[in-house]
Amino acid sequence: MDYTFHWAKMFSGEPAQWMWEGFCTTMQISVISLICAMILGIVICILRMTPFKPFQWFSLAFTEFFRNTPLLVQIFFWYNASYFVIPTVINDWMNDLYYWFPGPFSLFGHEFVGEWMLFNVELIMGIIALTVYTAAFIAEEIRAGIFSIPKNQLEASRAVGLSFLQGYRYVILPQALRIVIPPLISQALNLIKNSSLVMVLGVTDLMYQASQIESYHAMPFEAFTVALLIYLAISLVVSLCINLYNKHFMIQVMY
Amino acid sequence: MHWDIVYNNFDYFLYGNTTLDWHFPFLHNPEGLVASVILAICGIFGAFWLGLAAGLMRLSRKWWVKIPSVCYIEMIRGMPLLLLIFWFYYLAPVITGQNMPAFSTTMICFVVFTGAYVAEIVRAGVVALPKGQMEAARSTGLSHAQAMQLIILPQALRNMIPSFVNQFVSLTKDTSLAAILGVIELTRTGVQVDNREMVASFEIWIAIAGLYFLICYILTSYSRRLEAQLSRYQARNR
Numbered sequence: 001m002d003y004t005f006h007w008a009k010m011f012s013g014e015p016a017q018w019m020w021e022g023f024c025t026t027m028q029i030s031v032i033s034l035i036c037a038m039i040l041g042i043v044i045c046i047l048r049m050t051p052f053k054p055f056q057w058f059s060l061a062f063t064e065f066f067r068n069t070p071l072l073v074q075i076f077f078w079y080n081a082s083y084f085v086i087p088t089v090i091n092d093w094m095n096d097l098y099y100w101f102p103g104p105f106s107l108f109g110h111e112f113v114g115e116w117m118l119f120n121v122e123l124i125m126g127i128i129a130l131t132v133y134t135a136a137f138i139a140e141e142i143r144a145g146i147f148s149i150p151k152n153q154l155e156a157s158r159a160v161g162l163s164f165l166q167g168y169r170y171v172i173l174p175q176a177l178r179i180v181i182p183p184l185i186s187q188a189l190n191l192i193k194n195s196s197l198v199m200v201l202g203v204t205d206l207m208y209q210a211s212q213i214e215s216y217h218a219m220p221f222e223a224f225t226v227a228l229l230i231y232l233a234i235s236l237v238v239s240l241c242i243n244l245y246n247k248h249f250m251i252q253v254m255y
Numbered sequence: 256m257h258w259d260i261v262y263n264n265f266d267y268f269l270y271g272n273t274t275l276d277w278h279f280p281f282l283h284n285p286e287g288l289v290a291s292v293i294l295a296i297c298g299i300f301g302a303f304w305l306g307l308a309a310g311l312m313r314l315s316r317k318w319w320v321k322i323p324s325v326c327y328i329e330m331i332r333g334m335p336l337l338l339l340i341f342w343f344y345y346l347a348p349v350i351t352g353q354n355m356p357a358f359s360t361t362m363i364c365f366v367v368f369t370g371a372y373v374a375e376i377v378r379a380g381v382v383a384l385p386k387g388q389m390e391a392a393r394s395t396g397l398s399h400a401q402a403m404q405l406i407i408l409p410q411a412l413r414n415m416i417p418s419f420v421n422q423f424v425s426l427t428k429d430t431s432l433a434a435i436l437g438v439i440e441l442t443r444t445g446v447q448v449d450n451r452e453m454v455a456s457f458e459i460w461i462a463i464a465g466l467y468f469l470i471c472y473i474l475t476s477y478s479r480r481l482e483a484q485l486s487r488y489q490a491r492n493r
Contacts (some may be wrong), residue, residue, distance in 0.1 A: 031323045068471040069464040070431035072442055075462065080449055081456035170279065193335035200435060206336060220345035228334050228342055233334035 003221070010222045015213045019223075021207030023230060029123070029205060030172055030192045033130040038184075038190070039133060050145055065086065066136035075129040079201050082125065092122050117160030135189050138184065145180035146167030146172060178249060186244045189235055196231075206230060257455035259266060268466065271439050285358075290440035294362055295470065296432040299423050301366030306373025311403070313378050331371035336429050337408065339424040340364045344436060347396055361433040369426045376418045379410035413485040421429040424471045431467070449453045 009015060047059040066074065083091060149172050155169035199208035206227050213223035271286025283292050312324035343364050347355045384407060392402035413431070434443040445463040449456050 019488075053354040065464070065468065068468045070428035070442065070467055072431040072434065073445065073460060073464050076442070076445065077457075077460040081460045085455040106386060125341070196337045199337075207335070207341075210338075211327060211341065214345070221342075221349060222343060224338060224342040224469075225287075228338055231334040231338060232330065236329070239333075 001083050005074060005222060007044060007222055009217065009219065010213075011117060015217060015219070015245040016225065018209040019206065022227075024087055025204055026195055026206040029127055029130065029195045029198060029203070030112065030188075033127045033134065033195070034188050034191055036127070036131040037138055038132035040135035041142060042136060044139035045142045051145070061135045063139055066133055067140070070115070071129065071133050072193055072200065074133055075200060076198060078097055078125045078129045078132075082128075093119075094124055102106050117118070124200070126195075126201055126203050128190060130195060130198070130245045133194070134187060137187055137190075139189065141181055141183045142176070145176040145183075148179055176242065181249075182242055182246060185238065185245075189238050192234055192238075192242035193231065256458060257452075258458050259490065260448075260452050260455040261458050264444075264452075264459075265462075267448060268441065268444050268462065287444050288441050290433075290438065290443075290469075291427075291430050292359070294358075294433060294440065295423075295427040296363055296437075298365035298369060298426050298430065301362075301371035302422075303419075305366055305370035307377055309370060309374035310377025310381070311383055312418055313374060314381060324418045328371045328374050331368055331376050332375070336364065336368050337432055337435065339368055340432060340436060343367075357433070357436040361430075361438055362435055365426060365430065367418045368429070369422060372422050373419065374416050376422065377411070379418075380415035381407060383414060413482070415476060416482045416485065420475060423478075424474055427470055427474060430466060436481060468473065 010019075044059045044062055047055040048063075050056065153171055153175075154164075154167050159169040160163070162170060195205060196207040199205055199211065202208070202211075209225040210223040215218040217223075267287065269288045269392055271290070309324045309327060310318050313328065313397075317399055340361055344355075344357070344360050347360060359412050388406055388410070393399070394407040397405065402484070430440060431442040433440050434446065439447075441463060449459050452459070
């Protein structure tokens with residue numbers, strides 16, 4: 001083992017700056033795609049619950065397809081082959097974004113210059129892939145949460161005089177959402193970890209910056225270890241929050 | 256549409272450009288779908304045993320057995336698989352003093368990564384059983400290990416199967432990450448054909464996704480049969 005470690009170099013100068021930029025980008029991607037995935041997941045879940053059959057078929061096909069294919073393949077699909085799915089106008093618009101924000105501008109505390117800027121096609125496609133992938137899981141989880149509430153609760157709410165929608169709003173959903181929140185948070189954790197995959201498109205996230213340090217500064221082991229610790233810290237903080245949340249808000253089931 | 260390109264390259268998707276060697280079928284230099292399936296199957300078997308060991312260690316009361324397993328599980332569950340692969344890829348030569356092939360590197364990573372999740376499933380499955388089962392087994396004179404092996408694990412295993420299958424389906428999908436280290440498996444053949452043909456990205460990626468879907472579907476349907484088989488005694492009691 002004749003490998004000398006340069007830990008100190010990781011925490012100053014270029015490597016530290018790159019890692020910080022990568023961390024910010026990772027968090028941006030995660031937050032944006034998490035919000036979009038929540039919205040899309042709820043929409044897909046509602047489509048699945050409607051009595052109109054074609055909607056059900058669509059959302060069934062959507063969830064099954066996106067849950068059973070690898071995220072990496074989906075990322076390649078969105079980046080290389082989305083011309084078929086996304087209209088040309090929107091594709092051109094996304095390509096033009098590069099020319100719309102040419103100069104340096106700062107966002108979330110760090111500067112984007114030229115190709116380092118936030119909204120290039122690669123990043124948008126990465127976000128779309130992460131969003132759609134996570135939305136498929138979220139839709140299934142919300143549906144499972146709603147199904148786990150016994151059906152006679154809805155019947156009881158009807159008997160008390162609430163309308164169908166009121167029954168959903170005041171009886172079913174408050175219980176279902178509380179059940180669903182822990183798996184949703186672990187989905188968010190998965191999303192943060194999965195966001196490391198967008199590096200294959202050249203999006204400058206934490207993982208990309210680590211491999212950047214590997215090739216520029218020849219410190220592979222240190223770079224990836226620091227990246228690992230950052231991901232670990234994010235995960236541990238979030239799972240600590242889940243546990244605290246669970247302790248306070250978990251429904252105490254009594255049968 | 257250029258579905259003919261998918262048709263023409265289909266054997267390339269399946270086993271890459273290696274000449275078929277039926278004496279050692281695909282094992283010494285697998286490519287394409289065959290490589291993905293081998294990675295997935297070996298990963299599943301390795302992860303099952305590693306996860307079982309780690310999960311049982313996690314349940315132990317002795318701290319020096321429990322702590323390493325807790326560290327392992329929490330570490331692995333908190334990091335992306337891609338990062339583990341890269342980290343190990345650069346760590347392995349430092350430890351062993353020689354380069355390791357990407358194929359075996361990724362396979363070890365798949366086993367280690369999925370093992371942590373399987374360990375949690377094992378723990379949850381054992382904890383979910385009524386405590387009386389163990390007490391009854393001990394009172395009939397079985398040792399702790401025997402009770403675990405003969406009474407607890409067979410029951411727990413049946414309850415664990417759905418979660419196992421979820422985990423193994425996601426492992427099968429994760430084998431696509433080997434492509435990033437340059438292992439020529441299903442995703443990598445997709446990249447290569449995509450780069451070569453230039454005109455048919457949509458068709459190629461739909462075909463690749465369809466092949467993954469097929470593997471996962473076969474895995475799921477087999478597991479349903481396995482679950483039915485393992486719970487046949489239970490079904491009679493209800």
